[in-house]
Amino acid sequence: GAVVSQHPSWVICKSGTSVKIECRSLDFQATTMFWYRQFPKQSLMLMATSNEGSKATYEQGVEKDKFLINHASLTLSTLTVTSAHPEDSSFYICSATFLDSGTYNEQFFGPGTRLTVL
Amino acid sequence: AQSVTQLGSHVSVSEGALVLLRCNYSSSVPPYLFWYVQYPNQGLQLLLKYTSAATLVKGINGFEAEFKKSETSFHLTKPSAHMSDAAEYFCAVSSGGYQKVTFGTGTKLQVIP
Numbered sequence: 163g164a165v166v167s168q169h170p171s172w173v174i175c176k177s178g179t180s181v182k183i184e185c186r187s188l189d190f191q192a193t194t195m196f197w198y199r200q201f202p203k204q205s206l207m208l209m210a211t212s213n214e215g216s217k218a219t220y221e222q223g224v225e226k227d228k229f230l231i232n233h234a235s236l237t238l239s240t241l242t243v244t245s246a247h248p249e250d251s252s253f254y255i256c257s258a259t260f261l262d263s264g265t266y267n268e269q270f271f272g273p274g275t276r277l278t279v280l
Numbered sequence: 281a282q283s284v285t286q287l288g289s290h291v292s293v294s295e296g297a298l299v300l301l302r303c304n305y306s307s308s309v310p311p312y313l314f315w316y317v318q319y320p321n322q323g324l325q326l327l328l329k330y331t332s333a334a335t336l337v338k339g340i341n342g343f344e345a346e347f348k349k350s351e352t353s354f355h356l357t358k359p360s361a362h363m364s365d366a367a368e369y370f371c372a373v374s375s376g377g378y379q380k381v382t383f384g385t386g387t388k389l390q391v392i393p
Binding site: 270 | 314321322323324325370380381382383384385386388
């Protein structure tokens with residue numbers, strides 16, 4: 163149980179275009195979803211936290227107009243990289259947590275999406 | 281505030297040898313601690329977690345970690361390394377509930393045949 167999927171697994175796009183990445187919780191309702199960015203050989207950096215039906219909370223330094231997050235349902239969150247540039251190339255990972263997680267914040271991670279901007 | 285420090289960005293061990301990956305944490309409240317493993321171009325898989333119950337936590341694939349409050353440590357160990365253990369390992373800390381998880385910088389484990 164607690165499976166999270168991402169689509170696409172990899173995407174190549176031209177500079178200036180927008181790219182949408184989907185994150186789905188397959189067998190549970192995710193009250194909260196997180197979006198991370200991971201540069202090569204580095205750790206995960208939290209970009210934003212999204213709760214179903216409300217605006218995402220962005221971490222300091224993350225441009226909310228560039229990285230649009232929508233959490234329209236309890237099983238789907240999307241990250242749209244608008245007007246992508248080569249410096250946006252990275253590995254994007256989402257995670258999700260749900261009401262029955264108890265007192266600890268166990269997050270279930272998706273497999274990641276590799277974005278390459280040419 | 282919370283943070284995690286992983287000592288050693290790269291660790292090499294021989295197959296069959298003890299694996300020890302170090303993690304020290306800082307947290308203003310009782311922490312929840314995690315170890316994740318990441319294989320190339322994949323997401324994170326939870327190895328084990330400490331949630332204020334037993335201080336010695338056993339996880340998957342033969343890994344275990346011990347929470348030592350006096351040392352603010354949560355080191356990951358495995359008695360005998362296997363080739364399939366070669367991966368990146370991340371220690372993480374959270375203050376619980378829906379608070380965000382903070383990850384360490386990761387330790388890449390190399391297993392030498």
